[in-house]
Amino acid sequence: MDRIEVSNLNRQFLFRLQDVGKPKAEVAAKRVMERVSGVNIVPHFCRIEDKDLDFYNDFSIIVLGLDSIEARSYINAVACSFLEYDSEENPQEETIKPMVDGGTEGFKGHARVIMPGVTPCFECTIWLFPPQVKFPLCTLAETPRTAAHCIEYAHLIKWDEVHSGKTFDPDDPEHMKWVYSEAVKRAELFGIPGVTYSLTQGVVKNIIPAIASTNAIISAACALETLKIASGCSKTLSNYLTYNGVEGLHTKVTEFARDKDCLVCGPGVLIELDTSVTLQKFIDLLEEHPKLLISKASVTHRGKSLYMQAPPVLEEMTRSNLSLPLFDIMDKTAKDIVHVTGTTINKGTKTSCLRKLRVVFKGIDGVTDMDTAGGA
Amino acid sequence: MAEPKIKYDRQLRIWGEKGQAALEKASICLLNCGPTGSETLKNLVLGGIGSITVIDGSKVEVGDLGNNFMELNDAVKAKFIEEYPDALIETNPSFFSQFTLVIATQLGEDSMVKLDRICREANVKLIFARSYGLTGFVRISLKVCVLTLKLVIEMFSPSWHSGKHYVNLQKIYQAKAESDVLVIEQRVRNILKKIGRDPDSISKTSIRTFCKNARKLTICRYRLIEDEFNSPIQPELQKYLTDEDYSLAVGFYILLRAVDRFAANYNSFPGQFDGEMDEDISRLKTTAVGLLSDLGCNGLTLTEDLINEMCRFGAAELHAVAAFIGGIASQEVIKLITKQFVPMCGTFIFNGIDHKSQLLSL
Numbered sequence: 001m002d003r004i005e006v007s008n009l010n011r012q013f014l015f016r017l018q019d020v021g022k023p024k025a026e027v028a029a030k031r032v033m034e035r036v037s038g039v040n041i042v043p044h045f046c047r048i049e050d051k052d053l054d055f056y057n058d059f060s061i062i063v064l065g066l067d068s069i070e071a072r073s074y075i076n077a078v079a080c081s082f083l084e085y086d087s088e089e090n091p092q093e094e095t096i097k098p099m100v101d102g103g104t105e106g107f108k109g110h111a112r113v114i115m116p117g118v119t120p121c122f123e124c125t126i127w128l129f130p131p132q133v134k135f136p137l138c139t140l141a142e143t144p145r146t147a148a149h150c151i152e153y154a155h156l157i158k159w160d161e162v163h164s165g166k167t168f169d170p171d172d173p174e175h176m177k178w179v180y181s182e183a184v185k186r187a188e189l190f191g192i193p194g195v196t197y198s199l200t201q202g203v204v205k206n207i208i209p210a211i212a213s214t215n216a217i218i219s220a221a222c223a224l225e226t227l228k229i230a231s232g233c234s235k236t237l238s239n240y241l242t243y244n245g246v247e248g249l250h251t252k253v254t255e256f257a258r259d260k261d262c263l264v265c266g267p268g269v270l271i272e273l274d275t276s277v278t279l280q281k282f283i284d285l286l287e288e289h290p291k292l293l294i295s296k297a298s299v300t301h302r303g304k305s306l307y308m309q310a311p312p313v314l315e316e317m318t319r320s321n322l323s324l325p326l327f328d329i330m331d332k333t334a335k336d337i338v339h340v341t342g343t344t345i346n347k348g349t350k351t352s353c354l355r356k357l358r359v360v361f362k363g364i365d366g367v368t369d370m371d372t373a374g375g376a
Numbered sequence: 377m378a379e380p381k382i383k384y385d386r387q388l389r390i391w392g393e394k395g396q397a398a399l400e401k402a403s404i405c406l407l408n409c410g411p412t413g414s415e416t417l418k419n420l421v422l423g424g425i426g427s428i429t430v431i432d433g434s435k436v437e438v439g440d441l442g443n444n445f446m447e448l449n450d451a452v453k454a455k456f457i458e459e460y461p462d463a464l465i466e467t468n469p470s471f472f473s474q475f476t477l478v479i480a481t482q483l484g485e486d487s488m489v490k491l492d493r494i495c496r497e498a499n500v501k502l503i504f505a506r507s508y509g510l511t512g513f514v515r516i517s518l519k520v521c522v523l524t525l526k527l528v529i530e531m532f533s534p535s536w537h538s539g540k541h542y543v544n545l546q547k548i549y550q551a552k553a554e555s556d557v558l559v560i561e562q563r564v565r566n567i568l569k570k571i572g573r574d575p576d577s578i579s580k581t582s583i584r585t586f587c588k589n590a591r592k593l594t595i596c597r598y599r600l601i602e603d604e605f606n607s608p609i610q611p612e613l614q615k616y617l618t619d620e621d622y623s624l625a626v627g628f629y630i631l632l633r634a635v636d637r638f639a640a641n642y643n644s645f646p647g648q649f650d651g652e653m654d655e656d657i658s659r660l661k662t663t664a665v666g667l668l669s670d671l672g673c674n675g676l677t678l679t680e681d682l683i684n685e686m687c688r689f690g691a692a693e694l695h696a697v698a699a700f701i702g703g704i705a706s707q708e709v710i711k712l713i714t715k716q717f718v719p720m721c722g723t724f725i726f727n728g729i730d731h732k733s734q735l736l737s738l
Contacts, residue, residue, distance in 0.1 A: 007385040013418055013448055106390050107707070107717065111731075145542045191543050202389060209389040212419040213710060216703030220415075224696035224728055234510055234729050241731045245707050249720035251733045 001047050011212035048075060049352050053339060054303055057082055057097075063226055064101040065219075067208075069129050070351050072101065076114070076122035077354040080265040081339050083116045089267060091117025098229050102222040106209045107245040109218035111237065113225050119239040120258045121265035147187060147194035151203045154182035170205045179204060217243055263291060268337060268356040275327040275361050279307055282326050286340060292355060297342035301330050309342075327361050334364040380451070384424060395714035396424065400451075402476040402713045405429045407461035407491075411693045412507045413481040414445075415702025420709060421445050427453035429475070433460030462487045465494065473498035477709060481505045481702075482693070485605065485636040492517050492601040501712050504601075505705040507698040508635070509689020510728030511628040514704045516712070516719055517598050557587045594718050599738075604723075605633070608671055608738035616736060617676060625725040625734035627678050630671075631686045632725075634664040645691035657687050685729075697728050 002024045004015050014031040015024070025043035032041055044051070048071060056062065056078050066072050079097040086092055099114040101122070114121055139145070140153040159168050159179065169175050180200040187195040201207060221241060228234050237253065244250045263269060269291055273282065279299065286294045299306040306321050306329055308314040321329055330336060337356055344353045380396075381388070388396055402425055406413050409432040417428060428445070445454060461480070464471060465487050472478055472494055480491055480502065488504055495502040495517065502517045561583050565575040616626035638660055639645050646656040661683050668676045704724060711717040722737040 006379070006382045009383050009449075010385075010387055010422055010424070011419075013422065016447065143542075191547070198385070198389070201385075207386070207389065210386040211390060211707075211710070212422040213703050213707040216415065216419050216699055217707065218703075220696050220699035220703055221731065224694075224700065227696055237731045245704075245711070245717070245720075247718040249704070249708070249724055249735060251731065253731050 001045065011210055011215050049341075053078060053081060053300065053354075059097075061226055061229055062097060062099045063222060064099060066101075067103070069126075072122050073126070074352055074354065075099070077264050077356075079114070080116045080121050080123075081354055081356045083265060083356075084337065085117070085267045100222050100225050100229070102218040104210060104214045104218050106211070107214055109214050109243045110241060111218050111221035111225065111243075112240045113229070113237045114239070116265045118258075120256045121262060123264040124259035124262045125240075125256050144186065144190050144192060147183075147192060147196075147199055148203050150186040150190070150192055150195055151179065151183040151200050153186050154179045155204050158182050158186075176201060176204065214243070214245065217245075263355065268358040270358045270360065272360050272362055273326065275325060275364070277326055278323055279326050279329060280322040283307065283322075286342070292340075292344070292357075294340055294342040294344050294353060294355060297340045300339045300341075301336065306330075306338075326359070330359070335360040380424070387423060391710075391714045391716055395716055398713050398715065399424055399710070400426045403427045403429070403474065404709070405431065405472065405475040405478045407431050407464075407478065407480040408482045410482055411695050411698030412505050412512075412702050412705075413479070415695075415699045416479055416481065416505060416705045416709070417445065417702075418448065419703060419706035421448045421452050423710065424449060424451055425713075427455070429455045429457065431457050431459055431461050431464055433458065433463075465491050469494040470498075472500055475500055477501040477503065477712060479503050479505065479705060479709065481705075482507070484639070485633060486640075489602045489605065496600065503705055503708055503712070505701050506632070507693050507701045507726075508632060509686070509692055509694065510697060511632065511686075511689070512697055512701040512726045512728075513629070513632060514701060514708065514720070514724040514726075515601070516708055516721075517601055518712075520595060520597050553587070557584050560587055596719060596721055598721070604738050610672060612737050613671065613673065616734075617673065621732070622734055622736070624682070624727050624729070624732060626736065627682045628686075628727065629723065629725050629736055629738075630664055630667060630678060631660070631682065634660060634667050635686065635691070637667060638663045647687035647690035653687060657683055660687055694728075697726070700728070701726060 004012075004019045004022055004024055004027060006017070006020055008015055008024075009017065009020075014028045019027045023043070023045040025045050029041040029043035033039060048066075056075075062075060062079050064072060064075055066075065076099065079099050082095050082097045084092045084095040096116055096118065099116070099122075100111070101114065102111040103109060113119065135149060135152055137157070140149055140157060144150050144153060155168065159182075168179075177197075180195070180197050183195045183200055187193070221237075221243075225237050228236050238255055240254045240256050242250075242252050242254070258265070260266070269289070271285075271289070277285075283297045283299065286292050286297045296309050298308045298310075305314060305318055306326075307318045330338070336359060338359045339354065339356055341352070341354045343350050345351075346353075384396060391399075399420075404417075404420060404425055404427070406417050406428060409417070409430050413430075413432070417430070421428065446452070461483065469490075472491070478491070478495055478500055480488065481504075483491065483504065483506070492502060494500075496519060499519065504513070504515045504517070506512050561580060564578055564583055568575045568577060613626075616622040616629075635645050638656075641663070642659065646660040647653055661677070661680075664683065665677050668674075668678075704726075708719050711719040720735060722735040724735050725733060727733045
């Protein structure tokens with residue numbers, strides 16, 4: 001959904017100054033098609049969550065150029081949702097949707113290949129991404145020691161004190177200038193050097209430094225892995241490459257292991273239901289389920305929307321299903337995979353999530369205790 | 377033209393205005409502008425390198441390239457010379473002395489050795505880059521590189537709970553640093569006087585910067601390419617040949633050199649033409665064994681798989697590999713020019729099969 005900014009131009013060969021303000025996806029698609037004949041690129045200027053599962057299922061490989069943990073987590077859940085396991089709990093090869101992911105910061109970067117069910121998914125190794133450092137409020141309010149402390153004081157405390165109710169907009173230059181001048185005053189008061197406008201922007205907007213060459217290295221690694229998966233011309237990276245060029249040159253491949261209990265790339269959380277349970281009851285249950293805690297759930301089964309929270313047209317069309325037994329609207333299937341999207345609370349913040357669930361109806365022929373043993 | 381401060385914001389946060397000024401002052405020469413060369417250049421043009429001179433003998437591409445690169449960044453000056461780099465190295469060695477740095481891509485061994493000598497003598501920084509199938513290398517060559525690294529010291533220890541004490545301590549440190557600068561400055565002036573140079577020829581700013589970064593002073597040294605090729609450091613070579621982590625990388629190192637010998641003997645690279653594969657495999661094997669024995673590793677050979685793989689590459693310059701090699705090369709160019717980050721030492725061997733690339737110190 002990003003639009004081109006002037007600060008993108010130092011590392012993009014697809015964007016020009018006159019493109020600033022236009023959607024990145026559209027300009028990139030146009031430029032590549034102009035340069036390379038015979039290639040067809042369809043840009044989609046939207047949020048990744050706006051596309052339904054079927055959209056993503058149409059692709060053989062998903063390559064991620066994402067910039068946040070939340071977005072990676074979401075697409076990872078999408079790719080893993082297609083994964084099905086056979087009766088011996090082995091992943092079925094034709095349901096594996098490979099993902100290639102990359103990211104950079106300054107002189108450092110990583111590239112990885114995810115084969116859901118075979119190599120660790122993003123969620124299996126979520127611990128690789130430590131939470132962002134946040135300054136304790138008492139430090140900001142009472143004992144600032146660095147320029148960043150002064151900036152965050154102006155941004156998080158002083159802004160609200162002065163502008164009651166008005167939200168701070170990091171893209172509004174007037175707002176940023178105000179925070180900067182307040183930070184300068186604060187820094188003078190405590191005799192702290194180093195507050196600049198550039199640093200103010202960096203701290204407030206959490207700007208990640210970026211250069212063309214690191215991006216080139218990481219995107220080349222991603223492109224190469226994608227080509228290898230698509231063509232089978234060589235074996236692929238297994239499964240995590242790190243690059244560090246700050247001091248000398250270090251590249252390292254780590255073979256991370258899967259988390260056997262992963263909720264995302266595992267066989268799915270097992271939910272046992274009576275055949276009489278209605279869709280509404282099922283949705284309520286998802287909110288209480290300790291492993292899920294999904295509110296405002298939309299439910300799909302085999303590509304068919306059973307209930308959609310949005311857009312309003314779809315909500316209205318599917319609303320009548322709420323009072324029907326889930327068993328009936330799942331075509332009386334004894335056990336099957338159901339996909340649920342909604343919001344969940346992750347470390348105190350609301351995030352979009354997608355979960356694959358194994359729904360099993362009690363007392364139906366063909367379901368034995370053996371099938372459900374060892375599940376959730 | 378975009379406001380440079382905004383356009384370069386994301387990189388100014390890394391190397392600052394001083395680093396950016398160094399890039400803008402630099403004059404770069406690129407030899408061969410195929411995939412590896414153009415991928416290297418692209419990253420430098422985007423970052424705002426001062427001027428580029430491209431030497432390439434192939435007609436059609438050069439004109440197109442000019443437009444493409446200039447569209448990327450109108451602040452960069454560019455010159456395109458239609459000539460074969462090998463011929464230029466042979467006939468006009470003094471040509472290279474005008475540049476800050478030369479990037480030599482896809483050169484054969486003979487030209488590498490010659491260019492290395494030329495650049496050393498003229499005190500011009502040099503970097504080699506080559507892509508070959510799923511492998512390739514990057515190697516820096518210069519006399520000596522002295523760096524004063526950018527220092528980032530931050531203290532976020534939670535035990536420092538009283539800001540006032542912390543700031544007072546900072547002031548004490550600052551005062552001490554200032555008095556140290558004065559001492560060093562006095563010494564510098566004395567030394568300059570002693571050796572008969574103008575005592576003010578080194579500015580106070582330079583001395584201050586030097587003192588500020590002295591803690592992280594680094595020196596990198598690079599062997600002559602010719603020395604590495606003729607007499608690689610034996611203990612290192614033996615270690616790589618027997619260490620499993622290095623086996624593929626050192627195998628590629630030997631084979632990347634063997635293909636040039638092969639080409640000199642047979643006028644084509646192994647596997648370059650269909651129908652000669654079986655013959656090429658056995659010829660490459662013989663060439664590699666010969667090279668190993670010249671390097672003092674008698675009786676050693678490489679695995680059949682690796683030799684087959686090298687022949688399968690057929691000297692192709694795969695674009696994704698060229699982009700990786702070019703990315704590494706441009707990164708090192710930036711480090712050599714901004715002088716704030718330690719450049720790599722040794723020969724980087726890219727392994728595009730499983731990405732277990734290695735740096736070899738030979």
